Amino acid sequence: MTRTIGIDADAPLESLVEQIYKNRFGKQVLARRSEVWRALCEGWFDRYVPRDGKVLEVAAGYCEFINNVAAAERTAVDLNPETRNHAAPGVQVFEIAAERLNEVVPASHFDAAFMSNFLEHCRTREQVLAVFNAVRGALKPGGRVMILGPNFRACAADYYDYFDHHLALTEKSVAEALELSGFEVEVELARTLPFSFRSKLPSAPWLVRLYLKNPWAWRFLGKQFFLVARRPA
Template sequence: MSEPLSEIGDARVVDAGYFRSRFVPEAGRAATWRVVCRYLERFVPADARLLDLGAGYCSFVNHVRAAERHALDAYPGFVAFADAGVRTHVGSCTDLSAFAPRSLDVVFASNLLEHLGGEELEATLREVVRVLAPGGRFVLVQPNFRYCVREYFDDYTHRTVFTHVSLADLLRAHGFEIERVEPRFLPLSFKSRLPTWPWLVRLYLALPWRPKAGQMLVVGRRGTPDDPPWPRAAKDDAHVGR
């Protein structure tokens, strides 16, 4: 289980060669993401302005329900995968100048941050904070190093290590309140032997313990003027489990 489940977005690692060698299309991707999107839509208001950051094959943004859907990726070829209702932007995750301050309600990224070095990571987080409206959410699906140690560096573009603890702390350090943490969210890859039938994916997401789950879910909420001037401590997280 070594190939990322979803999308990659750093300009220096995403090119046609990467798509051929590490990010090839997988049967069942669209059907699986339809179900995953229904699960994640609890964090996406119906009237949300949403950005899929590092959209890749647009598996998330094509299936999520939102009033306004944007997709950004550094690889120009990704535009061909976007549905007609998705507004596409070719560019780096470190530069979201196409979006005005506080103009988005949800930023989603799947399998993106682990591909960024320190400066790129900081620049990306600053941009996400800038474009999110107060109360907006940063929804992250990432490999959890704690549960995929042996496979983590099978992807030659992985540069940064995260666990559910370190990723939540990183978001807190940038002013986010942690709304949800699921250390075991999804299998690391579609190359898992687990079937990807939609009904089975729904059952899998309903399990209190998810076998073979090497990916985590972390949701951060941007503060509002009414919030205290510091993020809540880890013990106050709304949900930590699985």
């Protein structure tokens, strides 16, 4: 059921993040998302995170990644106060803007960082650079950041169906921003996952695992880019 959201004309849209996501995702969708993310971590993202390492999720949302990734220490940051209610036991959560994460996490501490479907919500390109600079400061030298997000080139027709999308980004523009922020890009894929959980494509965990094992299908069905960049040692 759609919820009515009230806001003052001068209030930032970010103050509505909790209401927007409650309106967008019902309980059934959240349960399905968690199962899919478990399959994604086991079949894909875990390879970039040391099992005895420390991992940070930026704009963690409902904690689907950070709850399922295999790591010794797991930390999440997000503006949404609802995030801590979805964190698994052992996951540390900080309610703070991504570009200010260095105020709450140690410098040069994490082996890996991750963000998914977040950068398109940033207001400006300067904010994207501020987020990348904060993440670089939180990573150990040699640590890596993984970034998943909708590729405007591949999904322009649907990109602005989400009210809180601001920036149109591609794998090329994000790679350039990473390099400007002092990262070395190691992986740059234009097409990986479908655009969103609203997709008509089936999302049973076994189908997700099958999809991950057949990258040739990504070229036809994938609408999200994926990048991995390293903080130089």
